[in-house]
Amino acid sequence: MKTILSGMQPTGQLHLGNYEGALKNWVDLQDSYEMYLCIVDWHALTADYENSSELKSRVLEMGIDFLAGGLDPDKCAIFIQSEVREHAELHLLLSMMTTVPTLTRLPTYVEKKAEKGLDTYGFLGYPVLQAADILIYSAHFVPVGKDQEKHIWLAKDLAIRFNKLYGQTFNEPEVLLTKFPTIPGLDGRKMSKSLNNHIALADSEEATAKKLKRMFTDPQRLRKGDPGRPEICPVYLLHQIYNPDHEEVVAPCKSGAMGCVDCKGKLTECLNQKLAPMRERRKKLVEKPDYVFDVLKDGAGKARLKAQATMEEVRKNMNLVYY
Numbered sequence: 001m002k003t004i005l006s007g008m009q010p011t012g013q014l015h016l017g018n019y020e021g022a023l024k025n026w027v028d029l030q031d032s033y034e035m036y037l038c039i040v041d042w043h044a045l046t047a048d049y050e051n052s053s054e055l056k057s058r059v060l061e062m063g064i065d066f067l068a069g070g071l072d073p074d075k076c077a078i079f080i081q082s083e084v085r086e087h088a089e090l091h092l093l094l095s096m097m098t099t100v101p102t103l104t105r106l107p108t109y110v111e112k113k114a115e116k117g118l119d120t121y122g123f124l125g126y127p128v129l130q131a132a133d134i135l136i137y138s139a140h141f142v143p144v145g146k147d148q149e150k151h152i153w154l155a156k157d158l159a160i161r162f163n164k165l166y167g168q169t170f171n172e173p174e175v176l177l178t179k180f181p182t183i184p185g186l187d188g189r190k191m192s193k194s195l196n197n198h199i200a201l202a203d204s205e206e207a208t209a210k211k212l213k214r215m216f217t218d219p220q221r222l223r224k225g226d227p228g229r230p231e232i233c234p235v236y237l238l239h240q241i242y243n244p245d246h247e248e249v250v251a252p253c254k255s256g257a258m259g260c261v262d263c264k265g266k267l268t269e270c271l272n273q274k275l276a277p278m279r280e281r282r283k284k285l286v287e288k289p290d291y292v293f294d295v296l297k298d299g300a301g302k303a304r305l306k307a308q309a310t311m312e313e314v315r316k317n318m319n320l321v322y323y
Helices: 016-029 041-068 086-095 100-104 107-116 126-135 150-166 205-213 234-242 246-255 260-286 289-317
Strands: 003-008 034-039 076-080 141-144 174-177
Touching: 003 016, 003 126, 016 034, 016 041, 016 141, 034 041, 034 289, 041 076, 041 126, 041 260, 041 289, 076 289, 086 126, 086 289, 100 107, 107 126, 107 150, 126 150, 141 150, 150 174, 205 260, 234 246, 234 260, 246 260, 260 289
Parallel strands: 003 034, 003 141, 034 076, 141 174
Antiparallel strands: none
């Protein structure tokens, strides 16, 4: 099997956008690849180092959602980044061959620096740590959407340069393009926890219904009899993902026969039905936090074996073995 590495920052409970954008795809891939799935707590510190006391609960919530969402610890290594210290060692070594101008030109650095006012050494080096995450497992592929391709180019560039300098050590990672649906939030913007427009996988049926009742629809549709435009309505976009018979709402929406309240009610029914098995698994996992942490410990053990073997080769090839 070829190897995949992917990761997610621990922000607590996952929402529909996290599930459709990453977790669902990981579940589909776990039978076909050797997979390392990392809860990247060090990455989280680059923007939130002052709140490290919240990391443990956030990591636990993410671990619960990973397992509830269908990841099988017998098929993939699910672990916490900081539990495999070799990530940090490789990050340090790769930083020696990465120029500051290379990092300051990266779009993600420019955008987030302006957005969040971040200007720390750790934030600047974030992409190098990300490259280390990938290369420490000599990953063949990193699953991302088309808009995230640039996130991987530095890892590939560093692999090429390292191999040229010190001999063949790393696979040159490639993007595994996957089609991620853009999940709209309750306000019509992209679903995001920071915007507080999300539906969490942990939300109850009642909470989901309450949230969907206030979801934005077609702004030109003010009352039930008004003709609707499902093609621009975020509620209909969710119908296309969660309602197998989504076309049934198109005609009555366009004619005005179906109002937004009824349309949202149908969506609520379909979404709650889709999430029911996941919520049931989640309910059981919440009662077994020790089991979840054991899964993460076991995953770290598997990841550490691979990472240690890689670092032995790295040190040898870089002439860092002295006796």
